[in-house]
Amino acid sequence: MRYFVFIMSTLAERHQLILLRLKEEGNVNVLELCRDLKVSSVTIRKDLKLLEDKNLLFRTHGGATAGNPYTSDRHVSEKEKLHADEKTEIGAVAAELIEPNDCVIIGSGTTVLSLARNIKPKGNLTVITAALNVATELNQHPEIEVLVLGGMLRKSSSSATGVYAERALDDFACSKLFIGVDGIDLEFGLTTTHVEEARLNRKMMATAQKTIVLADSSKFGRRGFGRICALDEIVQIITDSGISDHMRKSLMDMGIEVTIVA
Template sequence: MINIAERHQFILNKLQKEEYIAVVDLCKELDVSPVTIRKDLKLLEEKNLLFKTHGGATLQNPYTIDRPVNEKEKIQSLEKVKIASTAAGMIQENDALIIASGTTVLALARAIPANMHLTVVTAALNVALELTRHQNIEVLQLGGLLRKSSSSVTGSYAETILKDFFCNKLFLGVDGIDLEFGLTTTSSMEAQLNREMIKVAQKTIVLADSTKFGKRGFGKICPIDEIDHIITDSGISASTLQAIESMGIHVTVV
């Protein structure tokens, strides 16, 4: 049996090659108990060498923080444009859409062809303002408490209004996608509104660049298996892509 120093080096070497390692896999490979592995991971986390997660560990901090929308826009901007262009290609004439909030769905609003006849329900002020340029798009802006960091509304008033509608597609932006925990955002109130959006949409399409995978925000929106489609970029790992597709969720990589 290898000693503790050798175990720690094995764990760190494995993490350098893989974005995530699971406790159950380390137990098999090192022939030790889950208790031993969890102690190893705790010690390595205390030395700031990794981050413990539910059932494993990662080199990247899995917990997301709230950032202003103008700061978020600069992150993965080219990938967001590609994701948005692909999402816009899924919109059909006379669709009734829900567009949630976030910089990737804002990019979608900018990518929608100007001549399309659509009805759009949105929580995001910047999305609504973008779509006012389109003569043939009817925009219904949800009301409620304004969340300045995302330029969007939340709260019970917005949730109540939503109950009067049923839409073809929901385009949803998220702050984190975790295979076990599900889809999350940094705001619990926004997460609640997003859940109500899912209830009144025939199809839920998540727009998320590859940096969102393996991350968790404060507010849980839903488990992964409650959505229909994810559009992301080529930075998604092969193992994550395979795991999501095995759940029956369609993934488009741009």
């Protein structure tokens, strides 16, 4: 929602608006608050510091969020149990985008694993992946040719990363890349918790004609350690109905197709 301009002089009134906006939108921006409240950036940053000291928000570069924006690495077996129903629905919708005789890349993560489980090949299909669990899932289909990228195996994700996997992609061209991420931030872009995985994802993006992100709504407003890319480099995001209206509209304003599963 868009707020009308306030002219506020008291600390309590400013804090009330900041917390209200956080509740509605999930994040606030220093420059927008300065404009709406007619105060300096120094004043707003002090306000955000006071609210953070009370554990009411988390400060970020250029603003603040309602929840902790930083995500930590977890083992794939633990992540698979989180938001399982949403991931299944996201994977089913993503599988419908695969065309007969397609050639696609599938990244690593539990949401793209749900995609692999929902694929019903129409004609032949070639899949390139660095994720062992994705490769194992797809290998049961005689119509699917699976090319597994080699490299250093990450124990937490059971997927390969590193220069060998990146170099192998130089020899291919694919129609689509399906990736999962650990964080989607309007300013910082797409992120993962592992910097080598972020590098491999960027290489995968260069190999594919378009990038489709599969992410449940808990990933929005979060940041991982390794930055993959800016949001304007992706074509589509498939997520669930937990995404906020503000986030959905912001993404669509960037030209990104947002598909929300039931």
